[in-house]
Amino acid sequence: MRVLLVEDDLDMAESLKASLAADSHDVDHAGDGELGENMALNGGYDVIVLDRMLPKKQGVAIVRDLRGKGVSTPVLILSALHDEDHRIEGLNAGANDYLGKPFSTRELLARVRSLWHGRDLGPATRLQVGDLEMDLLARTVKRDGKKLDLQPREFRLLEYLMRHAGQTVTRKMLLENVWDYHFDPQTNVIDVHISRLRSKIDRDFAQTLLHTVRGSGYRLEG
């Protein structure tokens, strides 16, 4: 995957570049907003990782202009400003995801992958991972042909995991996308929700679908 990283803090940029490269991406780096925008217009990147506060041109303005020029490359904004207002401003400008600083490298890698994969998913009516099937219209879930009884929230949790099947999904991503919560719960609430879901979809079957990725989150994989 070709990733453009626009970040003016060179230490930070070096370290992110190394992490993205280790996750087998090709990374180009721009140190200011104008250069970043030019590269984004001409570079044919798969994902753009954009700092919010940049010299010469601010991240939010860059996204707005890229979208105005018809560039639909997924954009992830990184920012030390991550109150609801700031996040909404970034997303309204056309960014696909918004990650507050400080963040963990794993969180960033998981989100970059999810942006790329999520791109091609159209409005599906059926999702399938291994022998697990979800019918989005009838709102039913079957595994190996047997109907599973899920609560509405468990259904949404599973839907998110299935849409990102094969990718690592962090707790923060689940929190933001399934519950729309933008704070860090002090307790292991997400883990308990996952383990409840797991007991419904995995307990009676030989093959485990929902895996824990140590230190990162979870991955649903057939």
Added chain:
Amino acid sequence: MRPRLDALLRTTTFRLALVQAGVVLAFVVAMLVYVYFATVGQLIRDSNVLADQEYATLERAYAEGGMRRLNQEVVERAARQGPFLYVLAESNGTVVTGDFQELPTAPAETTPERVDFSFEREDESGAQVRGRASGRVGRLINGPILLVARDLGDSAVIAGRITQVLWTVAIVGLVVSVVSGLLAATQAARRAEALSNTAREVMSGDLTRRAPVRGVGDEFDELAVAMNAMLDRLERLMHTTRTAGDAIAHDLRSPLTRFRQKLENALEAPPDSEADREALRKAVDEADRLLGMFAAVLKLARVETASNWKLHRVDASEILRELAEFYEPAAEEQGLKLRAEVQDGLVVRGEHGLFTQAVSNLIENALKYTPTGGNVEVRALRRPDGRIEIDVLDDGPGVPPAERDRVLERFVRLETARSTPGVGLGLSLVAAVARLHQGGLHLRDGLPNGEKTGLGAALVLPAAAA
């Protein structure tokens, strides 16, 4: 400390006193003029009319009988006991006959004119008194001078006395108003001085100083009370900042020290990839803890100081039910029962993210301190006063009433809570969010727990306008 005179002269009160003295003076002068004309003036006018008639009678006698007749008339009339005074003089001013040896005023040239003079006379007991008379003097045909006047008598004396009294009153009034103005100004200057002294002492670092309140409820008392309230708040803030500083230093130093130690130990030990990785993992955990603390401090500071939060209609009922549903599995995992009893249609005017976080802090707090087997309840209702109350109650160990205010302060963690993870900012943030929403956070008794009672946190917020 005595205020200096020039400082005194500059005070508002003294200036007001001066203005007041001027007004008193002007009023008294006007009174004097009025009283003078109403008494003495009237007397003189009345007696002049009579003196003029008398003069006219004598003028006629002169015209009819010449100088001899006039002389006779004047002698006769002067001899009578009466209010009239007469003088007849030759054209050169030599007195021929009359009540005086000399003309009391210079003779008139041609036309008769008004005279008004003082003279010595004997009263009934024979004592010399000063009298006052008013009348007319004029030259008759061929030159003799005739003066006819009326003694104004005792009424003139009384009118003079009144005038004198009025003058005395005017001067005394002037002195009194200046002196009282000075006194009031001194008093005001002293009290203002006391206030500014307090302010100076506080500025020089003694935050415990308070302005004196005399208890008479005047403007200075009001000012002093307001100033003291401000100083109380300032002192509390300073205290909080100081304890917060100490707490940050303390709470940040420990994880930082552990962080450093883990890295140093790994460096010192012989290379061992497995142990090194473990050390790095732990170092990252410590760094996360530190970052979490910074984030919490910053968030609290933003909620407390920023004014650009936008408040909207927030569906509290829905958020509360979702939060209860969100935390329910974790509660069950801990062996706790989490119940929600939420009225429908509760809409607060608030900031969605902050409101959600505030309630989640209360629920997490309750879950954290309630031992296995306990209960946590989330209740929400519209109060009779229209505000919306969200209660999070537990049957855990509770907080003694005396400590309840303190746990809302920043970084305050009760001794019993030292062993549990946390920064001591959770409730402070809820309290700050409540203040931002013009609401309040109150800690009370929670659910009964044998003889004791758990903790109940009540978040009271204004409802959104319909």
